[in-house]
Amino acid sequence: MCNTEGMELRKPPIPPTERDVEERKRRAFADVDEFTVTTHERSLCKKTKAERERAWRLWNRFVTDVLQLTPKEADKVWFGVCQNKKKAIAICKSFLADYTRYAKCRRLYIDGPEEQKQVPTVQSVVTIIALWKHIVAQADAVVLAKRRDQDSNEDSDEDSEQWRLLGNRGKARGEVIQWIQSTLAQKSNLSCRQTFEKTEATTDDVLLILSTLWERAADIPCAPRHRLAFHTLVLIGSIGFRPGTYENMLYRQVKLLVVRDPDTKQSRLVAEITINQNKLSANKIDKGADVVTFSATMVPCQIVCLVTFVAIQALHDDAFETEFSSFDELLQRPNLEDVDCIELRWKDGMQEKPIFPLKYYRFLELWNRTWLVAGNRNTLRPYALRIGGGNKIDGSLTSAIRNHILSHNTKTFETSYQARHIPHNLMSFVFDSTSEDDSKLFKLLASASLRRDDKAPLYPTVAMLETFENREDMKALRAQRRHFREELKLSADNREVKQLTAKIGNLRTGLSNLAIKQARENYFAEVDSLRARGLSTEDMPPPPSKSF
Known part of the structure; x- marks a missing residue:
């Protein structure tokens, strides 16, 4: 087979002009200067980038505020980790132990003397290992990459690859992970099992x-x-x-096709969905394996008919290039003539809109x-x-x-x-x-919803809501808002007033969720006991509705 692409490359180039040669030289030297001092940064997806930056902020606060290290001293820690120096590795372990000890969140309580209490957020070694991996990756990109660049200059005899913690050179990285799984887990009572x-x-x-x-x-x-x-x-x-x-998902990832069924010869509506697999690196070369396209046809069971829901949404958005007034017209109007497939195209400007x-x-x-x-x-x-x-x-x-x-x-x-x-x-x-x-039977036993009971409570009772208003934390928020509104004469649109209103709403929601959870646990315990004893649950009071 003739390789036309190769033939194109072997064609003699167009002779450059004197101006082209000078411009080429100028740009080449500019590139050399730029690439000498610029480290290529791996482009990450937003979620991974945000997680690493958050971990790095936690690290910087620890070494600056707790250990009181200067930026240069903090950077030297990572150079020491690369050289497997005990003190540098000990500083990293100290950070992880400190985070495990002091990372806390405020939890609401509806029973007991305390209304709110700070509780540890770290329960599993998985959390600390993930934090450590994010910090190592960020240190490699922020601190060690610069050192590698410096040692890669012609005048340096240093091995630039020694300043790397990822890959085969990450001995200290693995040592810390082993320490997390053994020493830290035992010392801080962290679970090594999956938390769900x-x-x-x-x-x-x-x-x-x-x-x-x-x-x-x-x-x-x-x-x-x-x-x-x-x-x-x-x-x-x-x-x-x-x-x-x-x-x-964007409209350009979805196509609606009218296709001739080879068996019945009837026109059928088909949805073609393209899924872009998300990945760690945003600039990873797409070799086709990161994109999946599948087709769906209309099925009698409307609740699982993907095509119907795609078509309904497109009709509602007036997204079709050809106007259709109803779903029936969408099914009946297109004319295949002597072809087997036509695409019902979207209007200009719809491609980049979410469907x-x-x-x-x-x-x-x-x-x-x-x-x-x-x-x-x-x-x-x-x-x-x-x-x-x-x-x-x-x-x-x-x-x-x-x-x-x-x-x-x-x-x-x-x-x-x-x-x-x-x-x-x-x-x-x-x-x-x-x-x-x-x-x-065994199909039923595999269902996650096997033990459900749709009569379980969904809403807090009036008595519960009244109890919320008598709490000291709720009283304090309402008093503060009342002070802003009545004494300072601030409007409801004032930023501080709106923040207080939101806090009151969030507190009510959090307390309601706790009360509902407790009420459901009590309900399930009671109905299980009654049914196990062969008794009926019909005499139980009905759950509260949201109409109070």
């Missing part, structure tokens, strides 16, 4: 979330667009994609609220969607496609994406003693 149970969201769990979202809409208040977006994103997430990959605009924090709020309203006892992380999706496609598709969707390799899937509860009758495999088909 890996649970998969089964098909029944996903259907429960989607149906509850609409059937109990009064208990899950949100904007109509957010409700539709949440529903659609749960559908996409149930395939196994990371939440960050479908957050604020399902929903920030992750809002997605998480709706997720937790919907799960609670459905009557579940414990919280379920959205991560369960990813575990459930991965396990559904495992075995049904090839491992290569599964890994492509999850953006992981087989080893990671096998070690990190297995739910704790095994959804199979293991006894029947071992003894072959089960004659009846109990597959439906």
Whole structure:
């Protein structure tokens, strides 16, 4: 085969003019000067960059305020770590121990003598290891990279690679991690176990979330667009994609096609979704493996019909280049003639607009609220969607496609994406003693929502709310706001007044959540006891409504 690209490169270049030669020299020398003093910084995704910068601020505050080191002395710590010097490594360990000891948050209480109390935030070695890795990476980029540049000059005999903590030269980095897992964990009573149970969201769990979202809409208040977006994103997430990959998905990532069905010859509406896998480095070369495209067709069960929700949102946004007045017209009007596929294009200017605009924090709020309203006892992380999706496609598709969707390799899937509860009758495999088909039973047993009871309380009682108003922290905030409004004559739009109003609202919300949690725990304990004794729960008082 003829390599036309190679032929293009072998063509004789156009002879440069004298002006071109001088300009070329000038720019070449300018590049040499720039590249000699400039260190290439790895471009990180926003989340990773923010985490590393936060960790670095914590480190700088410690060495400056606690150890009272100068900037030069602080930099020398990292040079010492590279040389495995005990004191430098000890300073790093001291920082991690200090953070473990003094990192605290304020927690509300509704029982007991104290209304608020500061409690430690670090409970797991995973937190400290992550902090240490972020600091090492930032030190390598901020401090050590400059030293490597200095020693890379022609006049220096120093080995510039000795000033590196990442990769094979990170001996001290690994030593500190071992110290965290052993000495610090034991000294500070940190857990070496995962702080949450890996649970998969089964098909029944996903259907429960989607149906509850609409059937109990009064208990899950949100904007109509957010409700539709949440529903659609749960559908996409149930395939196994990371939440960050479908957050604020743009119109250019979605196509609506009209395709001729090869069997029935009928026109069918198809959605083509492109997922950009998020990654650690923002400037990583895209080799195609970081992009996944999949198609979805209309299905009879509307609650899981991704195409319907895409089309409804596009119609609402008036996004089509061709105007459609209704969903029926969208299905019936396009004419394939003698081709098998046409794209229903978006209007100019729609490509870069989000089709399902929903920030992750809002997605998480709706997720937790919907799960609670459905009557579940414990919280379920959205991560369960990813575990459930991965396990559904495992075995049904090839491992290569599964890994492509999850953006992981087989080893990671096998070690990190297995739910704790095994959804199979293991006894029947071992003894072959089960004659009846109990597959439906074990499918039910695998559901995270198995023990739900949708009659559990959702709202605080009037008595609870009155109790909140008698608290000293609430009284202090209200007195302060009253002082601003009545004595200083500040308007409700004043910044300080608005801040106090927000604090009062946040305190009420936090106390309400604690009260509801306690009421639900009491409710489940009581109904479990009654049912275990063969008694009815019908005589129990109904849970409070939000209409008080």
